[in-house]
Amino acid sequence: MALAAGRAMLMRSGVRLGTQAAARGGNGARRFMNHRVVVEPNTVPGVAVIKFKNPPVNSLTLEFLTEFVICLEKLENDKTFRGVVLTSDCPGIFSAGLDLREMCGKNPAHYAEYWRAVQEMWLKVYLSNLVLVAAINGTSPAGGCLIALSCDYRVLADNPRYRMGLNETLLGLVVPFWFKDTLVNTIGHRASERALQLGLLFPPAEALQLGMVDQVVPEDQVQSTALSVMTQWLAIPDHVRQLTKNMIRKATADHLIKHQEADIQNFINFISRDSIQKSLQVYLENLKQKKH
Numbered sequence: 001m002a003l004a005a006g007r008a009m010l011m012r013s014g015v016r017l018g019t020q021a022a023a024r025g026g027n028g029a030r031r032f033m034n035h036r037v038v039v040e041p042n043t044v045p046g047v048a049v050i051k052f053k054n055p056p057v058n059s060l061t062l063e064f065l066t067e068f069v070i071c072l073e074k075l076e077n078d079k080t081f082r083g084v085v086l087t088s089d090c091p092g093i094f095s096a097g098l099d100l101r102e103m104c105g106k107n108p109a110h111y112a113e114y115w116r117a118v119q120e121m122w123l124k125v126y127l128s129n130l131v132l133v134a135a136i137n138g139t140s141p142a143g144g145c146l147i148a149l150s151c152d153y154r155v156l157a158d159n160p161r162y163r164m165g166l167n168e169t170l171l172g173l174v175v176p177f178w179f180k181d182t183l184v185n186t187i188g189h190r191a192s193e194r195a196l197q198l199g200l201l202f203p204p205a206e207a208l209q210l211g212m213v214d215q216v217v218p219e220d221q222v223q224s225t226a227l228s229v230m231t232q233w234l235a236i237p238d239h240v241r242q243l244t245k246n247m248i249r250k251a252t253a254d255h256l257i258k259h260q261e262a263d264i265q266n267f268i269n270f271i272s273r274d275s276i277q278k279s280l281q282v283y284l285e286n287l288k289q290k291k292h
């Protein structure tokens with residue numbers, strides 16, 4: 001249903017999936033390419049690398065979310081793939097999180113469509129049958145961090161400028177319960193309580209200490225480390241690993257699935273408030289100002 005809507009939306013915006021999506025690279029390998037998400041089969045058999053390519057900061061626009069979900073769905077349906085590495089094509093930035101312009105100055109119907117796309121993306125990543133390893137080669141606040149936290153394993157580049165965390169309170173936003181659940185499931189209750197209320201963004205050493213990431217490695221080794229970790233995960237038969245993953249994650253995902261429509265309505269009500277709109281505008285304005 002969501003996928004069909006997404007396809008329709010992409011067709012409207014001029015993205016042709018079938019023909020544009022498949023091209024042959026120099027080594028004859030198939031390379032799926034949309035506008036904002038590039039999928040490359042890798043040298044490790046059964047593993048694809050998804051590169052986020054939505055410059056300047058890989059913000060999660062509606063188009064990006066739709067392409068990302070469609071790419072993952074294609075890989076899940078293609079039985080040659082068992083694992084995916086998620087990484088960024090934008091230097092220094094994994095993802096700047098939700099696109100603030102999608103949440104500013106729009107109408108309720110747009111907010112509903114956008115929030116459903118965010119929910120669908122999270123459900124797709126969190127419950128994926130594939131092994132997902134995040135190769136975090138840049139900063140990843142809020143929604144960017146959520147994507148990484150929803151993978152099975154996280155490798156972060158050792159660069160103190162790369163910060164990771166759920167910083168929503170710094171934008172005047174209340175983190176949705178399923179963002180919170182994803183963090184609690186990763187770093188525990190007490191650490192989440194502090195990190196979420198203060199909107200903390202952690203440098204690599206602290207992210208590692210908290211268990212927000214599994215490994216910190218030199219920047220030029222992020223992708224190769226992710227691929228070698230993948231080999232270990234793929235040594236486990238898919239069906240037992242998938243059933244185990246599902247057993248661990250199902251209750252968290254079901255919580256959202258059960259309250260999906262109410263969560264959309266909450267988002268619309270919250271984001272439409274004048275005070276919230278004002279904070280988002282000020283935050284965007286400050287991002288622009290810091291350049292001058």
Ligand SMILES: CCCCC/C=C/C(=O)SCCNC(=O)CCNC(=O)[C@H](O)C(C)(C)COP(=O)(O)OP(=O)(O)OC[C@H]1O[C@@H](n2cnc3c(N)ncnc32)[C@H](O)[C@@H]1OP(=O)(O)O
Pocket residue numbers: 056057059093095096097098099100101139141142143144167168171173174175176267270271284287288291
């Ligand atoms: C109930 C409501 C719940 C909502 C839950 C929300 C979840 C979220 O994900 S909210 C988004 C949180 N994200 C952030 O706080 C990150 C904001 N961005 C930054 O801190 C920085 O841009 C950076 C560290 C990611 C990159 O810094 P830098 O390389 O210096 O690039 P610029 O700051 O100059 O940004 C370039 C360009 O991109 C625009 N931009 C940045 N982030 C976003 C974004 N999240 N959404 C939309 N646009 C973004 C920025 O405004 C610049 O635009 P121009 O000035 O027009 O070039």
